[in-house]
Amino acid sequence: MIRNIVIAVLLIGLVGTAYWAYQDHQEKIAIMNQTENNYQRAFNDLNYQIDVLNDKIGTTLAMNTKDSLSPALAEVWRLTSEAHNNVGHLPLTLMPFHETEKFLTNIGDFAYKTSVRDLDKSPLSDEEYNTLKALYSDATEIRDELRSVQRKISDNDLRWMDVETALADTKGDSQRDNQVIDGLKTIDKNVKSIGQKSEYGPTFTSVEEKNIDYKNLSGKEITRKEAIELAKKYTGVSNAKTVSVTANKDGSKYEFYHVNLKSASTGNMIGIDLTKKGGHPIYIINDRQVSDAKIGLNDGYKKARQYLNNMGYQNMELFESTQYNNVGVYTFVTVKDQVRIYPEAIRIKVALDNGDIIGLGADDYLQNHDKERKINKPAITEKEAEKQISGKVMIMEKRLAVITNNLYEDVLCYEFMGTVGDDTYRIFINAENGHEEKVEIMHEARKVYDDVS
Incomplete structure (x- = not known):
């Protein structure tokens, strides 16, 4: 009798294991x-x-x-x-x-x-x-x-x-x-x-791709073991069932570890890239299924803000927030001397079914962040910059901001947000020479939510 029960239990376990596999x-x-x-x-x-x-x-x-x-x-x-x-x-x-x-x-x-x-x-x-x-x-x-x-x-x-x-x-x-x-x-x-x-002519100066050597990183070089511990910290997966670590090969433009973690409690696979120097997270990707939203975009912002604070990032403010497929995406940028530094951006994805952090992109921030960045005094006034904007635009907001132009140069601009009819625009006027650097149309889903700032 006992033998039959043991055999039955073993068979059930075997079938269960096979099904799981x-x-x-x-x-x-x-x-x-x-x-x-x-x-x-x-x-x-x-x-x-x-x-x-x-x-x-x-x-x-x-x-x-x-x-x-x-x-x-x-x-x-x-x-x-x-x-x-x-x-x-x-x-x-x-x-x-x-x-x-x-x-x-x-x-x-x-x-x-x-x-x-x-x-x-x-x-x-x-x-x-x-x-x-x-x-x-x-x-x-x-x-x-x-x-x-x-x-x-x-x-x-x-x-x-x-x-x-x-x-x-x-x-x-x-x-x-x-x-x-x-x-x-x-x-x-x-x-x-x-x-x-190939010769590009005497007036051509090659502008290489955006600098991705992360030359301003702080901290010492981390080991594989330290990469795993940091990966668990940043992803919140303390009970990883399986862990794998891959280092970059020769030819990569920067040195990093890629860590894959499988959560023992949820079974989700989460990937994270960390810089070897300092162990700073570059990307986090958790492609788990997100159920129906149970929290709003504003609550998701609070989760993203808390996560950012816990990671030690300071002097950053929400620039824009978007919701799609029950996921909130929040973009934060550095603010220095009341000037927004748009190249120093971090994007955080929050699952709106339970508030989990399921994605992070800090690539732009790591490439462009510079503690010693100097912001020059504008050569023209705000009023002079505003004269460069079409009179058809009803201006709602204005501020100073640093953007990267089409030649990958950081330029100080006056940023004007205004409307023409039902459309909202962001217009950047170079604060040095008054040239129009960039015009963007802001779709409704991309507008900043004022009540979360």
Whole structure:
């Protein structure tokens, strides 16, 4: 009798274990499929954008008037920005792809600087025209090589998840056998030689990508063990069932640890990137399902604010808050001498079903935060800046703010928030020379909630 009961209990346990393993396996497959789809979409979009970019550069060679040339070059600049974005969504963190990114940056900067000047007074020089011809040839070469990689992926049924696995392989054996990696390395190698041959003209100054070396980080370098403890602290997962730690490989633009934690109580997987120096969190991602909202956006703000305080960030205020899919997203920026420093931004995601912190993005803050930042006195007055704004705009708020312009330069501006009809705008006027730096339309869902500040 007892023997039968023991056998029955063991069978039930075995069935339960098998079912749990099956469910866990199915969840992993679903996550892998979703990730693979995202990678494929980013690569296909990148191919499309390089295709269009190549055509657009080609059309500029036949243009001769400001009315057609300026918009075309502005479109080239926009396409390079989108291509940059899609490169960032590919699993290339562990593989140098810097030359391709730098090439896109240089094309975008050349196109932007040329498009914003008065081409009637200062038309394209022969040297700049030759630069466009060279860029067209270079973009054609990159387009063809990307198409080749795309064909290999399609013909051989290759997966981007295998690329990620190969890049993470510490021995490097699988990297040598991966056709996608070989193809991308070839592209980056060829782009390097292209960049060395291309001349952008005497007036062109290359503006590299935003500085992501986190040169102003405080603290000592942390160990893997310390990274795990900090990961548990920042994610709130003290009872992790499984933990894995990966350090960055050679070629990464900054040193970091990536820690994955699986909560023993909820089963949720949470990922966090931490800088090696100081152990500062860069990103936190918890993709758990969020149920119906039980707290409001204002309560979510209080959770985000408390979390920010607990992390030790000071002199920050809420800039904007958004709600989507029962999640509140809150963007905080540094305030110094009553001036908002928009480049120093931190974004926090709060689940509005229970107030959990499920996401953080401190990348911008870590790149741009500088305790020694000096804010110069404006060269023009607020009234002089306001004269640069259309009389149709009803101004509601004004303040001083530091923004990053399209050339990745931090500039002090007068920020005006106003309305035209039912639309709300933010307008930034350079406090040094009175030039209009940026105009943004504020959609209803993005407006700052005054009652939480």
